Amino acid sequence: MREYRVKPVRSLARGLRVLRVLQEMRAASLHDLHLATGIPKASLTRILHTCHREGLVWQRMADGAFLPSHIQQRRAKIDDAEWLVEIASPVLKRLCEQTRWPSVLSVPRLDYMETIETNSPLAYFDDVMAKPVGFRVNMLRSASGRAYLAFCADEEREAVLRRLRERDVAGHELAHDGERVRRIVEQTRRRGYSVRAPDFGGDYGRPRAESDDGRNSIAVPLRVAGQVLGCVNLTWRLRVMSAKEAARRHLPELRAAVREIEEEAARS
Structure with a gap:
C-alpha cells in the first residue's frame, strides 16, 4: 500500500x-x-x-x-443449533437403531455444553429418563465436554478454562489444574474419543458418590470448516460394560454417524 x-x-x-x-x-x-x-x-x-x-x-x-x-450463508449456520439438529436428527435415529443405546448431541456455550438433541426415547436398552433439551452439561467432567476441549482450537480451550476458573462453583475445580487438563487433552486426542471423568455421575457439580445416573459415556467431536460445532456421545448403563468395551463395540458406528452429519453440514 x-x-x-x-x-x-x-x-x-x-x-x-x-x-x-x-x-x-x-x-x-x-x-x-x-x-x-x-x-x-x-x-x-x-x-x-x-x-x-x-x-x-x-x-x-x-x-x-x-x-x-459470517457473510456467507453456510458460515452463518455454524452457530445455528436448529440447523444442526435438523441435519443430525435422522442420523441419530439410525445410530440408535444400530447400537440400541441412547446418544446426545450437544454444543459448546461459554463454559458448559448444552444438549440440543437426543435419541434416548428410541433406545431399546435404556429406560432412564433423558435429560431435557437445553440441559447444561459440565465441560470438564462429561465425555462431550472433554471431546470438545480436546479438539477445539487452543484459543477456544484457554478462553473456556479461564471462564471456569473465574466462576467459583462446584464442578469447576479441575480447571485450576493445568497439568491434569493437558494430560486429559493429550490422552483424548490419542484415543480419538473421550470418556467421562470417573467421578462424574451426570450431575453438574456433585460427584458420583452423591448423584449417580448409573451411566457411562464416550463422545467424539463434530467438526466442520475446521471448527468443533458440537459433540455426539453414546451412553450406556455402567454395570453392563466398560468404556473400552463400549468403544470396541460401538465406536465405529458412532464415528460413521458423526462423519455423515459433518458431510451433510458441509454441503448445506
Whole structure:
C-alpha cells in the first residue's frame, strides 16, 4: 500500500482489533474481550453495538456471548443449533437403531455444553429418563465436554478454562489444574474419543458418590470448516460394560454417524 501522510483512525483500529480477537475466540463475553484487548468495557460496549448495527457481530441469547457474523450463508449456520439438529436428527435415529443405546448431541456455550438433541426415547436398552433439551452439561467432567476441549482450537480451550476458573462453583475445580487438563487433552486426542471423568455421575457439580445416573459415556467431536460445532456421545448403563468395551463395540458406528452429519453440514 502507498504511504499516505495521514493519521490512522484510532477508533477504527480498536474496532478492528475487537473483531480480530472475536474471530480468534469464536465466542466471547464482554469480560473476555476486556481482558484480551485491554479496552474499557464502556468503550467495548459502544464498539460492539456499532458492529452489531453494521451486521458484523451478533449476541447469543442463551448465554450473552458475542460472536462474529459470517457473510456467507453456510458460515452463518455454524452457530445455528436448529440447523444442526435438523441435519443430525435422522442420523441419530439410525445410530440408535444400530447400537440400541441412547446418544446426545450437544454444543459448546461459554463454559458448559448444552444438549440440543437426543435419541434416548428410541433406545431399546435404556429406560432412564433423558435429560431435557437445553440441559447444561459440565465441560470438564462429561465425555462431550472433554471431546470438545480436546479438539477445539487452543484459543477456544484457554478462553473456556479461564471462564471456569473465574466462576467459583462446584464442578469447576479441575480447571485450576493445568497439568491434569493437558494430560486429559493429550490422552483424548490419542484415543480419538473421550470418556467421562470417573467421578462424574451426570450431575453438574456433585460427584458420583452423591448423584449417580448409573451411566457411562464416550463422545467424539463434530467438526466442520475446521471448527468443533458440537459433540455426539453414546451412553450406556455402567454395570453392563466398560468404556473400552463400549468403544470396541460401538465406536465405529458412532464415528460413521458423526462423519455423515459433518458431510451433510458441509454441503448445506
